[in-house]
């Protein structure tokens with residue numbers, strides 16, 4: 284499955300979504316039947332967490348099918364197995380869940396639809412069995428970081444805002460643009476913060492602290508940046524509803540602003556109706572949408588359809604980006620956007 288397979292897969296997705304709740308109930312029941320000790324240890328709460336986890340698996344499975352590419356599911360399985368193993372939960376549990384989901388859908392879908400879904404599930408199971416360390420595509424897309432990125436990361440880990448600012452400002456001394464400081468110094472360090480959290484080597488508190496320091500550093504480096512001559516061009520930037528990862532979008536928005544664009548940055552989790560109102564009033568030529576988790580893919584396609592339907596000829600060009608779109612080749616096409624870029628540098632180039 285390397286191709287986008289609309290609309291064939293979209294029917295499977297619809298049915299998968301309709302069956303998700305029943306699938307989660309049935310597989311939870313079977314897991315507890317297979318392991319009676321679980322109920323004694325974790326009670327009803329454990330059961331409902333197990334059901335929630337299964338709904339997550341199904342959400343990622345559904346997004347992969349929707350995008351016509353098993354990569355988001357494969358990467359999710361590898362990611363989850365790393366998260367679980369590093370917290371002492373053997374990945375055998377995940378393997379069993381995938382098998383039981385497979386059994387459920389074999390009995391509840393037509394053979395043709397089951398074949399499509401089973402292929403994605405199998406891809407996840409194979410990745411798990413391969414025992415290879417996760418090497419997400421979004422990391423492979425990252426340009427070679429600058430040396431200052433290491434110092435920046437150390438400053439984040441030690442919780443030192445002044446040291447982080449110092450590393451970022453130092454990199455700016457070598458005629459490096461604000462956008463490059465973002466992509467080559469800050470972004471790799473934040474990705475490493477994510478990997479350290481994933482493998483249980485830092486806490487959520489440390490991740491939050493790193494984010495807060497970075498927001499401050501980005502504001503201060505923005506104030507120190509060189510700006511291009513103003514262009515007569517306007518762009519608006521928003522995270523899709525449910526996406527709380529606003530830092531990457533901020534980097535994009537700042538990159539456009541220092542390049543001479545007039546921008547409006549709407550931040551995280553923007554309701555679609557309010558985004559439409561804002562675009563109608565302000566009439567930018569470009570709207571940039573950020574999506575971070577594979578679960579945002581389906582929703583973004585709906586949003587884009589709604590933007591085009593409601594704004595008609597006044598609909599700006601639609602640029603998408605964010606981690607979810609960097610997880611598989613051409614994934615962004617599944618959301619039906621006009622343009623995509625992997626990072627802030629490429630985004631500004633794309634719109635030259």
Ligand code: B12
Nearest residue numbers: 473477526527528529530531571572573604605606626627
């Ligand atoms: C900080 C952080 C958070 C913060 C975000 C705070 C904020 N204000 O932004 C908070 C605490 C909210 C958070 C929450 C969660 N997070 Co988080 N988070 C991160 C972390 C560590 C850094 C994100 C970041 O700032 N990166 C740096 C920026 C610069 O990079 P970027 O976002 O990729 O942006 C660049 C490009 O993608 C692109 N781009 C981005 N947007 C756009 C838009 C357009 C138009 C264009 C063209 C390009 C573009 O350009 C940007 C600049 O070059 C990442 C790790 C990672 N690998 O990113 C995890 C990460 C993304 N989170 C993760 C997870 C699992 C979660 C949660 C589900 C955790 C939980 N159980 O609650 C929630 C989900 C919240 C939600 N519904 O959105 C996982 C996702 C795993 C996966 N398989 O997809 C990651 C990868 C961590 C990990 N390694 O496990 N998170």
